[in-house]
Amino acid sequence: MDDNLKGDIQMKRTWKSISFLFVVMLLMALMAACSNSSGGSSKVSVGIVLPTKDEPRWVQDEQRFKDALSDSEYTTEILFSQGSSAKEKENVETLLNKGIEVLIITPHDGAAAASAVEAAKKEGVTVISYDRLITNTDAVDYYVTFDSVAVGAAQGQYLIDNAQGKDVPLYLYAGAASDNNAFLFFEGAWSVLQPKIADGTFKIANSVEAEKLKDKVELTRDEMSKILGQVTTNWDANDAKNKAQTHLTAAGADLKGDVAVLAPNDGTARSIADVFGSDGDITSYLVTGQDAEKASIQYVIDGKQSMTVFKDVRTLVKDAMGIAVEILDGKTPDTTGSYDNGNKEVKAKQTDVIVVDEENVKKELIDSEYYEASEFTGL
Ligand code: BGC
Numbered sequence: 357m358d359d360n361l362k363g364d365i366q367m368k369r370t371w372k373s374i375s376f377l378f379v380v381m382l383l384m385a386l387m388a389a390c391s392n393s394s395g396g397s398s399k400v401s402v403g404i405v406l407p408t409k410d411e412p413r414w415v416q417d418e419q420r421f422k423d424a425l426s427d428s429e430y431t432t433e434i435l436f437s438q439g440s441s442a443k444e445k446e447n448v449e450t451l452l453n454k455g456i457e458v459l460i461i462t463p464h465d466g467a468a469a470a471s472a473v474e475a476a477k478k479e480g481v482t483v484i485s486y487d488r489l490i491t492n493t494d495a496v497d498y499y500v501t502f503d504s505v506a507v508g509a510a511q512g513q514y515l516i517d518n519a520q521g522k523d524v525p526l527y528l529y530a531g532a533a534s535d536n537n538a539f540l541f542f543e544g545a546w547s548v549l550q551p552k553i554a555d556g557t558f559k560i561a562n563s564v565e566a567e568k569l570k571d572k573v574e575l576t577r578d579e580m581s582k583i584l585g586q587v588t589t590n591w592d593a594n595d596a597k598n599k600a601q602t603h604l605t606a607a608g609a610d611l612k613g614d615v616a617v618l619a620p621n622d623g624t625a626r627s628i629a630d631v632f633g634s635d636g637d638i639t640s641y642l643v644t645g646q647d648a649e650k651a652s653i654q655y656v657i658d659g660k661q662s663m664t665v666f667k668d669v670r671t672l673v674k675d676a677m678g679i680a681v682e683i684l685d686g687k688t689p690d691t692t693g694s695y696d697n698g699n700k701e702v703k704a705k706q707t708d709v710i711v712v713d714e715e716n717v718k719k720e721l722i723d724s725e726y727y728e729a730s731e732f733t734g735l
Contacts, residue, residue: 398454399431400432400433400454401432401457402430402431402459402460402677402680403433403448403456403458403460404421404434404459404460405434405447405451405460406435406486407463407464408438408439408464409436409438410438410439411623412623412647413621413622416647417462417486417673420669420672421677424670428681430680430681433451435450435451440464441464441468444469444472445475448472448473452475452479456476457683458684459481459482459484460484460486461483461490463485464534465534466488466534466536467490467534469490470490473495473496474493474495477495482497483495483496483497483498484499484500485501485697486676487500488537489695492699494699494700496700497702497703498691498704500672500675500704501672502672502706502708503708504540505543505547507709508540508541508542511544511545511645512618512644514642514663514711514713515549515642516549516552516557519557521614522557523556524557524559524615524616525559525607525612525616526559526615526616526617526618527600527615527618528560529588529596529600529617529620530583530584530587531588531590532590533581538620539577539584541620542583543575545618546580547573549618551573554570554571562586562607563586563587565583565586566583566586566587587599589624591620591623592623592624593624596619597627597628597630600631604638612635612638613637613639614639614640615638615642617632618644619645621647622651625655625661626645626652628643629641629661630660644663644664645665646664646667647664648712648726649664650727650731650732653712656717657734657735658734662713663712665712666709666710668726671707675705675707718735
């Protein structure tokens with residue numbers, strides 16, 4: 357072979373290797389760019405796990421997170437656990453695989469969620485309990501919450517302020533015993549209702565356990581568990597409806613007429629209200645709620661639900677994301693108090709609540725731009 361030809365071949369080989377290297381570098385650059393963007397299997401900074409899509413309360417939280425995050429520089433992903441602790445654990449694992457540094461989580465079951473957040477903690481993730489406290493583990497760093505004892509106290513106080521006369525039949529209902537909040541709500545309600553049961557304003561209509569404890573000002577968790585065991589709705593509108601029907605079927609004439617009902621939240625309040633509203637022997641009923649769900653705002657306007665407790669989810673989202681961003685920026689978040697979760701004092705940020713009834717519904721929820729007037733009729 358002549359020397360010129362050899363040179364030509366060598367030159368071509370060198371060009372081929374250079375082009376090959378160039379293509380490899382280009383591919384690597386592309387892959388790096390992809391993993392920084394927000395799509396696909398890319399890295400997520402903040403993982404958010406909410407308990408269920410089946411209750412408007414949590415769909416509302418999802419929407420408020422999305423609104424707050426629209427111009428955030430950090431990537432986030434929201435997953436729902438659909439009322440299952442197993443699904444919740446899977447969601448946390450999915451988010452850990454995406455490299456989250458902060459986990460914001462509302463547990464389906466406060467005790468069962470411990471193992472999911474312990475897995476997160478092992479990976480160095482900061483855990484924020486959102487609205488519901490995760491109990492009996494030290495793997496929770498922060499807790500953002502409403503003043504849940506005040507929610508229950510406001511419900512109880514509403515019944516006291518609006519009931520007329522003596523011996524008013526009082527029907528008690530509570531949230532799910534797997535949710536620490538159910539105890540806080542009940543504790544708050546009991547703190548104001550108990551003296552009014554003791555002085556004969558109310559008589560307990562549907563719980564033998566509550567009746568047994570009616571002279572105790574402060575109840576232990578075990579004592580509350582006994583009452584909850586009888587009057588829990590499990591945070592389920594159908595359970596609430598069935599319980600209310602059973603109670604009214606069993607109730608004699610002395611437990612009908614003008615009655616008061618402690619319902620723990622809006623979803624259960626509406627179904628309990630429907631049952632009480634359709635009983636011919638119930639002359640009038642007062643019924644509480646919480647969450648300011650749109651359907652319940654319509655019930656309040658229509659006079660079918662007496663009140664709701666408005667918990668401004670925008671504030672909770674702002675507090676949770678505020679803590680998350682401080683962590684991502686390497687700072688120490690400010691807190692305003694702490695909650696004992698059975699294993700540690702968890703640093704907490706707490707938000708106040710607002711009582712809403714027919715009188716102030718427009719001012720608190722429409723004029724404040726939380727909802728639009730067009731979403732309701734008869735305002
Ligand atoms: C929340 C309420 C909600 C309930 C049922 C509680 O932990 O604080 O706002 O209505 O769970 O989902």
